[in-house]
Amino acid sequence: MDWQLPENLSTPALVVDHDVLVANVARMAARMQERGVALRPHAKTHKSLDVAALQREHGAVGLTVATVGEAEVFAAGGHDDLFIAYPVIAQRDKADRLARLAGSLRLSVGVDSLDAAELLAAAGLAGRAAVMIEVDTGQHRSGVLPEAAGPLAEAVADLGLEVEGVFTHGGHGYWTPDAPAGAARDEVERLGQAVEALAGRGLDAVRVSAGSSPTVLGSAMRPVTEERPGTYVFNDRQQVRLGAADPGQVALVVAATVVSTAVPGQVVIDAGSKSLGSDRPAWLEGFGTVPELDGAVVASMSECHGIVAIGDRTPPAVGTMVRVVPNHVCPVVNLFDTYDVASGGDVVARWPVSARGHLA
Amino acid sequence: MDWQLPENLSTPALVVDHDVLVANVARMAARMQERGVALRPHAKTHKSLDVAALQREHGAVGLTVATVGEAEVFAAGGHDDLFIAYPVIAQRDKADRLARLAGSLRLSVGVDSLDAAELLAAAGLAGRAAVMIEVDTGQHRSGVLPEAAGPLAEAVADLGLEVEGVFTHGGHGYWTPDAPAGAARDEVERLGQAVEALAGRGLDAVRVSAGSSPTVLGSAMRPVTEERPGTYVFNDRQQVRLGAADPGQVALVVAATVVSTAVPGQVVIDAGSKSLGSDRPAWLEGFGTVPELDGAVVASMSECHGIVAIGDRTPPAVGTMVRVVPNHVCPVVNLFDTYDVASGGDVVARWPVSARGHLA
Numbered sequence: 001m002d003w004q005l006p007e008n009l010s011t012p013a014l015v016v017d018h019d020v021l022v023a024n025v026a027r028m029a030a031r032m033q034e035r036g037v038a039l040r041p042h043a044k045t046h047k048s049l050d051v052a053a054l055q056r057e058h059g060a061v062g063l064t065v066a067t068v069g070e071a072e073v074f075a076a077g078g079h080d081d082l083f084i085a086y087p088v089i090a091q092r093d094k095a096d097r098l099a100r101l102a103g104s105l106r107l108s109v110g111v112d113s114l115d116a117a118e119l120l121a122a123a124g125l126a127g128r129a130a131v132m133i134e135v136d137t138g139q140h141r142s143g144v145l146p147e148a149a150g151p152l153a154e155a156v157a158d159l160g161l162e163v164e165g166v167f168t169h170g171g172h173g174y175w176t177p178d179a180p181a182g183a184a185r186d187e188v189e190r191l192g193q194a195v196e197a198l199a200g201r202g203l204d205a206v207r208v209s210a211g212s213s214p215t216v217l218g219s220a221m222r223p224v225t226e227e228r229p230g231t232y233v234f235n236d237r238q239q240v241r242l243g244a245a246d247p248g249q250v251a252l253v254v255a256a257t258v259v260s261t262a263v264p265g266q267v268v269i270d271a272g273s274k275s276l277g278s279d280r281p282a283w284l285e286g287f288g289t290v291p292e293l294d295g296a297v298v299a300s301m302s303e304c305h306g307i308v309a310i311g312d313r314t315p316p317a318v319g320t321m322v323r324v325v326p327n328h329v330c331p332v333v334n335l336f337d338t339y340d341v342a343s344g345g346d347v348v349a350r351w352p353v354s355a356r357g358h359l360a
Numbered sequence: 361m362d363w364q365l366p367e368n369l370s371t372p373a374l375v376v377d378h379d380v381l382v383a384n385v386a387r388m389a390a391r392m393q394e395r396g397v398a399l400r401p402h403a404k405t406h407k408s409l410d411v412a413a414l415q416r417e418h419g420a421v422g423l424t425v426a427t428v429g430e431a432e433v434f435a436a437g438g439h440d441d442l443f444i445a446y447p448v449i450a451q452r453d454k455a456d457r458l459a460r461l462a463g464s465l466r467l468s469v470g471v472d473s474l475d476a477a478e479l480l481a482a483a484g485l486a487g488r489a490a491v492m493i494e495v496d497t498g499q500h501r502s503g504v505l506p507e508a509a510g511p512l513a514e515a516v517a518d519l520g521l522e523v524e525g526v527f528t529h530g531g532h533g534y535w536t537p538d539a540p541a542g543a544a545r546d547e548v549e550r551l552g553q554a555v556e557a558l559a560g561r562g563l564d565a566v567r568v569s570a571g572s573s574p575t576v577l578g579s580a581m582r583p584v585t586e587e588r589p590g591t592y593v594f595n596d597r598q599q600v601r602l603g604a605a606d607p608g609q610v611a612l613v614v615a616a617t618v619v620s621t622a623v624p625g626q627v628v629i630d631a632g633s634k635s636l637g638s639d640r641p642a643w644l645e646g647f648g649t650v651p652e653l654d655g656a657v658v659a660s661m662s663e664c665h666g667i668v669a670i671g672d673r674t675p676p677a678v679g680t681m682v683r684v685v686p687n688h689v690c691p692v693v694n695l696f697d698t699y700d701v702a703s704g705g706d707v708v709a710r711w712p713v714s715a716r717g718h719l720a
Contacts, residue, residue, distance in 0.1 A: 010453045010720040044663060066664045086664060087619040087628070091679050093370045112622045115678040134622075141665055142620035142628050171662065259447040260502035262472045262494075268447070268502050274694055275719055278638035302531065303404060303690055304426045304446060304719070305501055318475040319451050330663055334634055335694070337717050357697050359635055359664070360370040 001250050001291060004345035005323055011257040012271040014336040014353075015323075018343040020251035021233060022054065028216070028232050029058035035220040040064050040083060040209070042230030045330045047355035048339065049077040051233055062106070064228040068097050069358030071107070077354065080105040085167060085209070085228060087112045087134060087142050088120070094360075095123035102128040108164060108207075110134045112143050117156040126160035132167045132209060133198075137190040138183060139171035146190045150197030157203060165207030166194045169228075173214040177241050177283055184218025187211075195223050214244040236329040237289055238281065253323040254288070254332060255340075256306065261315040267293065267308045271324055272301040277331035284327055292322040361610050361651060364705035365683055371617040372635040374696040374713075375683075378703040380611035381593060382414065388576070388592050389418035395580040400424050400443060400569070402590030405690045407715035408699065409437040411593055422466070424588045428454050429718030431461055437714065440465040445527060445569070445588060447472045447494060447502050448480070454720075455483035462488040468524060468567075470494045472503050477516040486520035492527045492569060493558075497550040498543060499531035506550045510557030517563060525567030526554040529588075533574040537601050537643055544578025547571075555583050574604040596689040597649055598641065613683040614648070614692065615700075616666065621675040627653065627668045631684055632661040637691035644687055652682040 003017040032039040041055050042064040052063055052074060062081030065071045071082045082101070088109040090098050098120075101107050108130040111117050117131065133153050136143035144152055153163045168191055173183030187210040195205045210219040211228035213235075220227050231238075234252035235245035256271035269290075276287050276298065286297035290308055293316070299309040306324065316322070326332045333339075334356055341349040363377040392399040401415050402424040412423055412434060422441030425431045431442045442461070448469040450458050458480075461467050468490040471477050477491065493513050496503035504512055513523045528551055533543030547570040555565045570579040571588035573595075580587050591598075594612035595605035616631035629650075636647050636658065646657035650668055653676070659669040666684065676682070686692045693699075694716055701709040 008452055012719050087678075089617055089619050089630070089679055091617070092368060112620050113678045116619070119679065136623060140623050141662060141667060142622055144622050257449055257451065259449050259476070260472050260494075262502055262504050263496060263500050270449070270720075273637070273639060273691055277633070278640075278691070279633060280638075302501065303694075307501060318447075318473045319449055319479065331633055331638070334663075335717070335719070357695070359372050359695070360630075 001247055001325070003342065005255055005321065006340065006342050006345055006347045009255045009321065009340060011255050011321060012275040013255040013340050014252070014333065014338065015255050015340045015342055016234065016252045018341050018348060020249065024233050024235065024249055024251055025054050025058050028229060029060070031217065032220060032227055033059060037220040037224060038226040040226050040228050042228050043070060043074060043355070045230035045333065046233055047333060047353050048351055049354045050351040052077070052079060067359055068094050069360050070355045071101055072097065073355040073358055075101055075105055083108045083132065084110060085169070086110050087116055089116055090119040090123035090125065095119070099124050108132055110167060111156060114152065114155050117159055117161060121159040121161055127162065130164035131156055131161045132165055132207065133163060133194070135166050135168045135191060135194045137168040137170055138186040139169060141171060143168060146193035147197050149194035150201045153198050153203050154201040163203055165205040165209065166191055166198065167209035170210065170212055170215040170219065173212055174242070174281060180214035180242055180244065181218055184215035187215060187219040188221055188224060192223050213239055214242045231329055234329045237284065237325050237327050241284065250325055252329055253325055256322055256324055258316050258318055258320045258322065261318055265309065265311060267310050267315045269306040269308060269322060270304060272303050272305045274303045275332070275335055276301065276306060276324060276326050277328065277335065279328040279331055288324040288326045290322050290324055298324060361607055361685070363702065365615055365681065366700065366702050366705055366707045369615045369681065369700060371615050371681060372631040373615040373700050374612070374693065374698065375615050375700045375702055376594065376612045378701050378708060380609065384593050384595065384609055384611055385414050385418050388589060389420070391577065392580060392587055393419060397580040397584060398586040400586050400588050402445070402588050403430060403434060403715070405590035405693065406593055407693060407713050408711055409714045410711040412437070412439060427719055428457050429720050430715045432457065433715040433718055435461055435465055443468045443492065444470060445529070446470050447476055449476055450479040450483035450485065455479070459484050468492055470527060471516060474512065474515050477519055477521060481519040481521055487522065490524035491516055491521045492525055492567065493523060493554070495526050495528045495551060495554045497528040497530055498546040499529060501531060503528060506553035507557050509554035510561045513558050513563050514561040523563055525565040525569065526551055526558065527569035530570065530572055530575040530579065533572055534602070534641060540574035540602055540604065541578055544575035547575060547579040548581055548584060552583050573599055574602045591689060594689045597644065597685050597687050601644065610685055612689055613685055616682055616684055618676050618678055618680045618682065621678055625669065625671060627670050627675045629666040629668060629682060630664060632663050632665045634663045635695055636661065636666060636684060636686050637688065637695065639688040639691055648684040648686045650682050650684055658684060
């Protein structure tokens with residue numbers, strides 16, 4: 001990570017380097033264009049109208065979001081093609097909110113049960129929103145097995161809903177550092193089986209959507225027509241360890257200040273779990289790394305304390321500013337209201353995290 | 361947990377039962393009054409002007425906060441006695457912000473290094489804010505050892521700063537389910553040693569502040585003059601397991617909706633790590649419990665997916681609303697903008713999480 005941290009930050013701060021960000025956005029767009037696959041990036045990572053605008057400028061066909069609330073924020077920001085890649089439940093307030101969204105833009109939503117499809121139909125979404133059948137390609141989180149996609153799609157179509165295709169998230173690419181390649185193969189193979197299952201019921205999957213940042217390059221091949229990576233815009237410690245990014249492609253850090261060196265062998269910084277989140281895959285030690293401290297690890301945290309284990313190294317002075325490369329950037333961004341956008345070591349803009357929260 | 365969840369919520373939602381909350385606030389206030397110890401509750405848990413008002417009505421002498429930003433929110437809300445129980449670094453923008461706070465209310469701040477004290481003096485806080493020397497009583501996070509408190513306090517006083525006393529957080533009371541009693545004893549014993557260390561330098565610790573919800577009852581004795589519990593207002597799975605609360609005293613849940621039952625043996629709810637946080641002590645399995653599913657555990661999470669392991673039980677229908685009792689309520693509250701305040705199964709108010717974020 002070569003880019004320079006601005007000096008005059010109020011820590012903890014969410015700092016993104018504009019030049020690295022733009023390079024990441026452009027690189028992914030070029031790769032997907034080479035492969036002839038549509039790029040519909042997941043906006044849950046950045047929750048930012050500014051980053052989304054960059055992605056559209058570089059040819060993204062639309063955005064992916066996780067919640068109705070996120071869809072509303074990006075709709076209000078002028079985005080007209082949104083996919084809620086989630087088992088959407090059109091119930092209570094969400095029935096009306098989904099109907100309003102469907103009336104104002106091209107909306108597609110995920111479905112993995114007939115119950116959920118019936119709620120969509122009851123909310124009046126037939127003919128107004130497209131349904132994507134969620135397929136479990138190995139993560140075993142949500143989604144039906146490939147062979148069950150045909151019968152479900154047929155039943156959904158019988159409700160008068162438009163079935164546009166199938167989608168998956170090869171999230172099992174995060175399970176171990178060498179998992180991405182296999183998960184990408186699973187996405188392609190099992191989405192292919194799901195496409196056949198739909199064809200067996202006379203349904204054409206015109207959109208076949210896969211994706212995660214670690215698997216995106218491996219799964220961008222037939223029958224996949226669309227990829228939905230999110231984290232690639234910023235990258236993080238996890239992406240680097242998974243081989244999905246080089247250290248020089250990490251565009252985001254949490255800037256923190258050393259607040260205590262009273263306990264030997266450690267340094268306390270003002271970024272704890274309320275700034276860094278507590279996500280930690282079993283194959284990573286600690287909650288982030290600190291380049292200024294030779295890559296020392298945030299070994300434990302309280303809400304506003306990060307405990308960096310420095311062994312017998314000399315601690316930096318209290319007041320020193322350091323960078324933390326977080327394990328997983330998506331929940332980190334969601335903890336802040338604003339990005340400090342850096343370029344050449346200066347803060348050149350402050351961008352709101354427009355869809356921070358908006359979980360419902 | 362007997363209180364009733366309102367029906368018409370937009371999930372995931374942060375729901376607090378008003379009656380249980382008021383009972384929790386009143387009970388702690390009465391206990392501290394019995395012991396003749398001042399209650400200065402930690403507002404980082406609730407970040408709410410409404411909850412803080414309840415605490416003041418029940419006799420809290422002031423509030424504890426973790427950050428300058430939190431102090432500003434509670435100051436703007438009319439609170440006039442705030443303790444930033446943190447190793448405060450009066451640097452960059454924070455020097456001016458602290459000086460403004462000190463000019464408008466009774467401010468006390470934590471210090472565990474001479475470097476930090478020198479920054480406070482340089483920011484003009486001598487004679488305007490009180491310093492509390494942080495003592496490490498066993499958590500080994502920040503704070504000096506009891507015997508080092510005397511020399512540090514003397515050096516701080518020599519800078520012209522007012523040393524009001526000593527404080528600690530017996531956070532090692534969270535390390536195992538049977539840790540609270542020992543941690544409470546450590547707080548009392550080692551704060552006593554620190555008081556003596558100050559006396560040896562001719563300094564009188566008029567304020568001796570301890571506290572965490574699990575240790576508060578055990579440490580509310582001489583020489584402790586003040587307690588700073590936070591979590592007791594809502595309680596959570598961790599407090600119950602630590603013996604600090606009965607299940608009936610849990611005032612807060614995350615309301616969630618079942619969104620997928622496609623994978624056998626599990627139920628997916630719409631509360632994941634962006635609603636529940638990822639905090640998990642080694643002695644708790646999973647990330648929360650679901651009373652509606654016989655106490656089944658949120659075994660794993662994605663950002664907007666909670667995977668509840670139900671074994672061979674029959675899954676509830678997609679669309680069913682359930683409650684989740686989170687492991688640790690403080691980071692959970694910080695993920696939401698609003699509380700749905702319930703009473704008798706109805707939403708009777710919506711309270712803003714006024715100091716959500718405000719990390720810097």
